[in-house]
Amino acid sequence: MLKQNLITNNPLRVFKTDTKGNEILQRMGLVVSRPGVGKTAILVQIALYNMLQGKQVVHVSIGQSIDKTKAWYDDILKDVTSGAKAEEVESVKYEIIRNRMIITFNNSNFSRPKLEERLNDLIKQDIFRPSCLVIDGLDIAAADHQLLDDMRALQKEMGINIWFSAVSHRDEAGKGDNLPAVFKDKADIFDTLLMLQPADAGEGKIFLKTVKDDTGCVEPGKAMCLDPTTMLVWG
Amino acid sequence: MKRDLDKVRNIGISAHIDSGKTTLTERILFYTDKIHAIHEVRGKDGVGATMDSMELEKERGITIQSAATYCSWKDYDINIIDTPGHVDFTIEVERALRVLDGAVLILCSVGGVQSQSITVNRQMTRYKVPRIVFINKCDRTGANPARVTEQLRDKLKLNAIPMQIPIGLEGDLAGVVDLVKMKAIYFEGDNGENIREDNIPAELQDEADEKREEMLDAASMFSDDLMEAILDGGDVSEELIMAAVRKGTLDLEMVPVFIGSAYKNKGVQSLLDAVLAYLPAPKDIENIALDLDKDEEEQVLGNDPEAPLVCLAFKLEDGRYGQLTYIRTYQGTLRKGDTVINSRNGKKVKVGRLVRMHSNEMEEIEEAGPGDIVALFGVDCASGDTFTSAEISMSMSSMHIPAPVISLAINPVDNKAQDNMSKALNRFTKEDPTFRTFMDHETGDTIISGMGELHLDVYIERMKREYNAEVEVGAPQVAYRETITRKAEFNYTHKKQTGGSGQFGRVGGYMEPLEEGEYEFVDKIVGGVIPREFISSCDKGFTASLAKGSLAGFQVTGVRCVINDGAAHSVDSSDVAFQLAAKGAFKEGYQKAGPVLMEPIMKVAVEGPSEFQGGIMGSINQRRGMIIGTTEENDYTVVEADVPLSEMFGYSTVLRSLTQGKAEFTMEFARYQPVPKSIVDDVIAEIKKRNEKK
Structure with a gap:
């Protein structure tokens, strides 16, 4: 019951299939928001959505420790499972531990070859076979175009989903639903571009807006309303 | 001066x-x-x-x-x-x-x-x-x-x-x-x-x-x-x-x-x-003590030699000069002939000889002031005790003590060794809070537990050398536990009538998993079907049953026992009868409550050159380890994983040969977790075989 609720209310659910009902197994996505709005939390929800369906996810954390990354999951789980039966919570936790692998890098040493080497260590020994990567902490605005092209190539070769987060600053913010200018020249690399925006003060909601989606799941301009505590769909 | x-x-x-x-x-x-x-x-x-x-x-x-x-x-x-x-x-x-x-x-x-x-x-x-x-x-x-x-x-x-x-x-x-x-x-x-x-x-x-x-x-x-x-x-x-x-x-x-x-x-x-x-x-340096008279309020200690004394016994040694207690003085002055109070138990302690230690030579001194590290002779205390002047009651803040993760059975080879072993164990447990010992009443073995194989190995060697206590050592043992997974009812009657006064007691109720804590007893008896004086007998019977689960003979934890029905006889019911009835009830309920075997899981961190990362991860995977994540810093990688303790014996040797001696690991206890269904039968069979050999 708990597990089903978490899947049903996950914002990623709308990106699961295209309009014809075909499951999207490959995608490179980007979630952009101002600092503190919930980029990492939404990446954690993307990871949870996959893990709870038995898919393995590698959470790549750049500039953060394993403990800190784990703490994100623990905090979000605490919120989304409050009031649930202890055994259901335990079962969800077990599923997460089983299907999650955290890989951390320093800010300076993240590259496709390094990531690929580490993924291969896991895959070739049949220790872990991810169908999704979430990559948190990479400075997309400053990142070399080549690095993102490399990541795109890796995503295609492995046939998986990769989601990135990126931070935008107030002075870079685009008007309305527009993507901040600093990401404009990189937009073509991604299949899906999402923006997290807080609702007006006092409303206590967050909007997840689709800026672009080449996979045909969601029409650009559509927005979803999320609960800022859990990052699950509002209501 | x-x-x-x-x-x-x-x-x-x-x-x-x-x-x-x-x-x-x-x-x-x-x-x-x-x-x-x-x-x-x-x-x-x-x-x-x-x-x-x-x-x-x-x-x-x-x-x-x-x-x-x-x-x-x-x-x-x-x-x-x-x-x-x-x-x-x-x-x-x-x-x-x-x-x-x-x-x-x-x-x-x-x-x-x-x-x-x-x-x-x-x-x-x-x-x-x-x-x-x-x-x-x-x-x-x-x-x-x-x-x-x-x-x-x-x-x-x-x-x-x-x-x-x-x-x-x-x-x-x-x-x-x-x-x-x-x-x-x-x-x-x-x-x-x-x-x-x-x-x-x-x-x-x-x-x-x-x-x-x-x-x-x-x-x-x-x-x-x-x-x-x-x-x-x-x-x-x-x-x-x-x-x-x-x-x-x-x-x-x-x-x-x-x-x-x-x-x-x-x-x-x-x-x-x-x-x-x-x-x-x-x-x-600012040192903090807890004022025991003020609900453990933190107090900053001064370095005044005239202030009331506060000092900490941080190490005990039983050497060629008798028992030595190493002390650090934080404030006040400790003088030969003074009487000080051990704030843990309130006992008065007379300061006899006071010495400054130079490894195994020493120098007699008359007093020790703030900041001094000296040793006392013949003081009965444990490591970590605080000594103060009579007018105050302070304790230095408690130290972080990790839990022991491994145990060994030891048996003295003869009566002389038995006496010496007791002395040695008494000393070691006072010296080192991570070293623990107890007697397994079932096998008669003395069990010692500590922080790792080498830790226990060293104490066994010390027993031989310093105390002349030769002991036979068993293989390292993992401290498994048992618990239940579902609610189950019991209704057991203990009845015995074989001449003399009989025994009668019936205990009814249920047991269920307890989320936090090891054991809870709940009395829901109404109408006095079990007389009040025998309620505690039921509790005793359940508690005794927890010591050895019927699954593999390990301690049972995480159980709530509730009694809500029963019967007594005006002549034949007794404390013993109800204890036995509760034991029978526990046994009956336990079988139905889905008992599982739990094993200690260790948080392991393996660190080595990145080129060996694949091998390190493979070695953890082979040990039923769950890799949590990896961190790369320069050319070094740290792999963090949760691994069952039973799979970690001998890992240092494996790791050494796998990485040409360039990788190392540390581990600490994380939690207990059920042994996977696929191997639980094998584990239980092996434990039973081992117990039979004893």
Whole structure:
């Protein structure tokens, strides 16, 4: 019951299939928001959505420790499972531990070859076979175009989903639903571009807006309303 | 004569195993005239180093217990605690750090920052111990102090600032350039005892200028005067630089780095000078005690020798002089003949002989003031006890004590060994809170438990050598547990009528999993169907049943037993009858409550060169390990995983051969978790087989 609720209310659910009902197994996505709005939390929800369906996810954390990354999951789980039966919570936790692998890098040493080497260590020994990567902490605005092209190539070769987060600053913010200018020249690399925006003060909601989606799941301009505590769909 | 507290240093020397701690301490004692000959740790003369006073330490070339020793350098009193480097003895390191004011972290110039250095550094940070670094073994092939300094910054996140550069390296190590004095220092004579200052060799002048500038930049952050002096462009005095570096070090914002080779007698005296110059005096450190009269309110202790006494027993030793208790005094004065109070149990203790220890020699003293580390004779106490004057009731804050993870069964070979073993175990459990012992009533074995295989191994050796207690040792055992997974009802009648007075009792109710805690008993009896006087008998019966689960004979935890029905007989019911009825009820309910076997899961961190990452992960995977994540820093990778303890025996050997000895691991207890269904039958069968053999 708990597990089903978490899947049903996950914002990623709308990106699961295209309009014809075909499951999207490959995608490179980007979630952009101002600092503190919930980029990492939404990446954690993307990871949870996959893990709870038995898919393995590698959470790549750049500039953060394993403990800190784990703490994100623990905090979000605490919120989304409050009031649930202890055994259901335990079962969800077990599923997460089983299907999650955290890989951390320093800010300076993240590259496709390094990531690929580490993924291969896991895959070739049949220790872990991810169908999704979430990559948190990479400075997309400053990142070399080549690095993102490399990541795109890796995503295609492995046939998986990769989601990135990126931070935008107030002075870079685009008007309305527009993507901040600093990401404009990189937009073509991604299949899906999402923006997290807080609702007006006092409303206590967050909007997840689709800026672009080449996979045909969601029409650009559509927005979803999320609960800022859990990052699950509002209501 | 009033002691000048500014001239006291209580320092620890800690680091990774084999980075040369004991050798360095030996040299320090030699230069401070405490010993008159140098013996190597694993020297050919068979004497061993002075600080390794335990026979076993000398044989293995490792330091197990932190021998406290006192020496004097340039009119300063220095108390040194030599601490063990192996992870299994971490409690010794932690304890030492608790009583010290400053520390020297030793690193090997070849090995650099290794896993144990990370642990030790974390401990130092936890106890806010200002530290300086000594990069030892600069005479070894492959020595690279600059790389080690980088690792200090990258891996330990320390603001490591070199205070010296080497003159030559590896076999050519001749001395050091002091970047404060801007002089070359050579250590000459058979034992490096003659110090010669000279001009900096021309080929090193540029490097020295550059490094000095870096050092001044870093130091000037802690002194406006120094910054002004640098900006003015004039000469910067040595005093100004040293004061700034001292401030940075005491604020834990800076770690001055020194270099040398203790084995080749180079750089040790400079390090001693640095201890005086940059590490804190007792009054530079704020110590906190808990006031037991004010609901454990925190109290800052002063360094006033006239204030009421507060001191901490941080180590016990049973040596050739009888029982020794090492004490650190925080405030007040401890005098021979005084009566002090042990704040743990309120017992009065008379201070008999008071001595300053130099490894296994000692010096009688009359009193010890704030900041002193001394030893008492014949005091009955446990490690970690606080002693105070009668007028106050204080306790030093409790120390972090890790839980034991492994146990062994031991059996004395004869009656004499039995007595000696009891004495030894009594002593060890007082000395070391991570070492525990109990009797398995079923098998008659004495079980000892501790922090790792080597930890227990050392105590078994000590039993033989120090107490002449020969014991037979069983294989290491994992402390499994049992628990239930669902609610189950019971209704059991105990009835016996075989002549004499009979026995009768019926206990009805249910048992269910308990989320937190080990056991709970709930009485829901109404109408007195079980008379009040027998309710506690039921509780006793259940409690006794918990000791040994029927699944595999391990302790049962996480159970709530509820009684809500029963019956009694006016003549035949008794305490024993209801205890037996409850035992029967427990057995009946337990079978139906889905009992499972739980095993201890360890949090394991394996650290090694990145090239071995695949192999390390494979080895964890083979051990039923769940890899949580990996962290890469430079060319090193740390793999973190949760692994069942039962799979970790012998892992160090496997890891060594897998990584050419370049990787290491640490582990600590994380939680209990059910043994997977696929292997639980095999595990239980093996345990039963083992028990049958006994």
